[in-house]
Every structure is written in structure tokens, then in C-alpha cells.
Amino acid sequence: MKNKEFLFQYALGTLSFTEKYEKCKNTTSEQILTIMAKDDVHIRMAVALNPHTPAKVLADLSTDEFVAVRECTAKNPNTPAGILKNLSRDQSPWVCCGILANPNVRRPLLYNLLKQNKKEVNGLVASHKNTPRDILWILADNKDVQIRCRVANNPSTPRGLLIYLSKDPERRVRALVAKNSRTPKKVLEVLINDKEKAVKMAVKMNKFYYKYQLYKGLE
Numbered sequence: 001m002k003n004k005e006f007l008f009q010y011a012l013g014t015l016s017f018t019e020k021y022e023k024c025k026n027t028t029s030e031q032i033l034t035i036m037a038k039d040d041v042h043i044r045m046a047v048a049l050n051p052h053t054p055a056k057v058l059a060d061l062s063t064d065e066f067v068a069v070r071e072c073t074a075k076n077p078n079t080p081a082g083i084l085k086n087l088s089r090d091q092s093p094w095v096c097c098g099i100l101a102n103p104n105v106r107r108p109l110l111y112n113l114l115k116q117n118k119k120e121v122n123g124l125v126a127s128h129k130n131t132p133r134d135i136l137w138i139l140a141d142n143k144d145v146q147i148r149c150r151v152a153n154n155p156s157t158p159r160g161l162l163i164y165l166s167k168d169p170e171r172r173v174r175a176l177v178a179k180n181s182r183t184p185k186k187v188l189e190v191l192i193n194d195k196e197k198a199v200k201m202a203v204k205m206n207k208f209y210y211k212y213q214l215y216k217g218l219e
Contacts, residue, residue, distance in 0.1 A: 003029050010035070021046050028052045041066050048072035055080050067092045074098030081106070088112040093120040100124050107132050119144060126150035133158050145170045152176035159184050171196040178202035185212045192218060 001009070006023055009015045024036050024046035030053075037047045037057045047053055048061045049072045061073045062083045073079055074087045075098045084102065087095055088109050096113050097120065099105055110131060113121050125131055126139045127150045140151045140161055151157055152165045153176040166177045166187045171194075177183055178191045179202045192203045192214050203214060 003027070003032060006032065007035070017042070024050060026050075030054050030057075033057060037061060041069060044069045045072045049076060051076060051078050053078060055083075059083055062087055067094055070095045071098035075101045077103050079104075081109075084109055085112065089116075093118045096121045097124050100128050105130065107135075110135055114138070119147070122147050123150050127154055129154070129156045131156070133161070136161055140165055145172060148173045149176050152180060155180070155182065157182060163187055166191060171198055174199045175202035179205050181207050185214075188212060188214055 001019070001023070006015070010020070020036065020039065020043050023032065024043055027033060027050070033047050033050060033053045034057050036043050037060065044061060044064060045068055047057065048069050053076065055078065058073055058076060058079045061069055062079070064070050070087060070090060070092070071094045074084065074095050079102065084099055084105070088099055089112065090096060096116065096118065099109060099113065110125055113125055114135065122139060122142065123146060125135065126147050136151050136154065136157055139147055142148055148165065148168060148170065149172050151161070152173050157180065159182055162177050162180055162183045165173055166183070168174055174191060174194060174196070175198050178188065178199050183206065185208070188203055188206060188208070191199055194200055203209060209215070
């Protein structure tokens, strides 16, 4: 449906929910997106996710009463940095998690998220492929074992940090280090003889197990 026809049908109130939703997902018309940003919550979510939605509209949606709309706004690559900064202070962990799905998320925003000290958010920061190394080091000392596990499992975790986590007292952390393909050979050679069977098995699941001939180190 062409834009003029859509606006005409919308004014008459003859459009179905599906027609409105699909249009808001795919249109590049700023006029339509601006008008539809005042529709029901599901339509506003579609508008908030559309990368062609104007910054002014996204600013309004970033303060929407519904968490889901604010989360979608946080994910939008067209959302200005200033609005993302405001959203990083949102009380809902889902909104903060939405920021992590934004391809334009930057280091200062990640620090803002960490300051909230929310388990759900910290876990996603620990798993995020673009999380800076210094932040991963901070999270590697988190008291929550689940956070440390996520750092150990992150394919972007630097080798030095994996060496550090290979000595973690919690076997689940060491097991994830053992499975991580970035873990240095010398660390895997130690973990293959770990006191915990789960860690030894994890080493065998590492894609470099045979290439490094780690089976030769079994005691």
C-alpha cells in the first residue's frame, strides 16, 4: 500500500492491526512513523525499532510508559547517543539490555550500565562481544559466579584474562575457560588434569583438543 493510501485509510480507521504493524516495520516515511508513534503499544514498538524513525520521535518513545517500547528504542541504531545515555539509567533491566543490542553502544554507556550493578545487565555485558577488555577484567572479579562464567565463555575474552580465570575456585568457571577456543595451549595442558572431572571433559570439547594433542597430557 502506498503512503498516501495508507494515511487515507488510517484517517478513516479502516486499517487492520497487521497492516499498521507491517507498515511501521518497513516504511521509510518519517511522516508515517511520526503519526504512528502515537498508536497502541505494539505499533509504537514497531516504530521504535524502525531505523528510519526520526530522532525526535525516538526521544519521545524513550520516555514511553511501557518498558517494551523503551527497550525497542534502546535497540534502534538511529537512537542518538544522548538518548541512549538517558536510557542507560532506566530502572528496568530490560531497557538496559536493549542498549547492549544496539550496534552503536560505546564504552561510556557500558560503564553506566555497570554502575547500576544489576545481575541481568552485568551478565549481558559480560557476554557482549564488543565489551572492552578493561570492563571484562572488572567483571571477572564479580562475586557472582554466573557473571564470571559469562566472562569465561565470551569468545572475545582476552587470553590473559582466561589464564586468570583458569585458576578460579569455581569449577564451572574453569570448565568454560577450558571450552573457550581462545584459551592458550599451556592453560589447557593444566586443565586437562584438573581435579574436577567436568573441567577435564570441557577440555576435550575444546576445538583445539586434537590439534594441540592434549590427550597426550592425560595422567
